[in-house]
Amino acid sequence: MSVNSQRQRLIKWVRRYPVIALSALALGYLLGGFSETDDGPIPQQIVITALYLFISLVPLGFIIAFLVVGRLGDLESAANKEKQSNLTYQDAFDLPSQIMHGYKLAMVTGRSPTLTGLTGDRYLSDAQAVCSENPEHIPPVAECECGFYAYKEFTDAQFELSINPGAFLLDVDLFGLGFTYKNGFRAESQVVNQLITPSRCMRCRVLPAKVFVTTYRLGYEDTTWWQWQMRCVVCSSSFKPSDKLTVEQMAQHLAVKINYSFS
Structure with missing residues (x-):
């Protein structure tokens, strides 16, 4: 184990x-x-x-x-x-290859919905990793932690979601230079295949989730942000139309397919 x-x-x-x-x-x-x-x-x-x-x-x-x-x-x-x-490959064009497909967690934040990692980094559905610690790095660097991460196993991502209830599951493919770590991959670039939404409301946890709504959040050190969640008809009834998006509208904003089947 x-x-x-x-x-x-x-x-x-x-x-x-x-x-x-x-x-x-x-x-x-x-x-x-x-x-x-x-x-x-x-x-x-x-x-x-x-x-x-x-x-x-x-x-x-x-x-x-x-x-x-x-x-x-x-x-x-x-x-x-x-x-x-201890990477000892003599030829940079003769590295071992592996399909890097996995799963990760992300929030959807901002008035204009944007994918945001749990570390606070925002990215598009098709993006190249950038190192926030050293601008000279081209992620991933072995001695650094930069790069896009993803779990190999869906069950690992599901478990992390259970302790990060405001996040969504993403199905991703990683490309370019990559490393394996204890739970998955760390790579140079990432393409989000789909965003997997919960079938139940993210507030009451009982009724079916139907629509995305945004709320104003207060974080540490007086930082604030808009965060999108999926709510049921009852829990979303008090939101203004400008603070709501249908599943189809959210998919267009994020340029990502939304899988409306996870429970």
């Missing part, structure tokens, strides 16, 4: 912990742990001790597991960087 899969599984268990904790408290209550009399099927002191151990040891176990997974991830990243720094 990869480090990324281990991290995803661990986060899923952390999300389940509140339910498990409530279940443990309910079980303790049924066993007489909170009763004023010690007449339960199990001695009250044993029940209370077990609850104390559960409350203290389980979070500690999660912390230790995160530290271990983080350390494994650091070791894997260091190994990948070492491989990239």
Whole structure:
């Protein structure tokens, strides 16, 4: 199992912990742990001790597991960087080739809708990467982090979407010089094949999403921006017509095919 899969599984268990904790408290209550009399099927002191151990040891176990997974991830990243720094190809026109197709997350921001990465960088549906750290770089550079990134696996992108609920999934092809990293690719240029929208409203999470709407967001250090999301008929009813776009209109603005089927 990869480090990324281990991290995803661990986060899923952390999300389940509140339910498990409530279940443990309910079980303790049924066993007489909170009763004023010690007449339960199990001695009250044993029940209370077990609850104390559960409350203290389980979070500690999660912390230790995160530290271990983080350390494994650091070791894997260091190994990948070492491989990239040992590129020994003599002929620049004789590099190994690979189809770089993947998935990534992006927001849609601005009054005029624009694809925006989670790092805040804006780009078109067909774009060349630019290094914001060193203008002399032609991305991707092995010793830098510049370039377009994409996950190899759709499930990895889906998981990241679960912790970035304001973003959309993109299906992309990467071209030019590229590197592989622990979760996917980093490459020179990118073409967005399609934007995959959620089938449910991004606000109420219940009704079908029908239309794009834009809201004014306040970020860190007094930065503000317009962010587009898909809403249902009810959640979009209070928006002015100028703050709405149909799926077809959004596809024209972004010059990207919109797949209206993801749930």
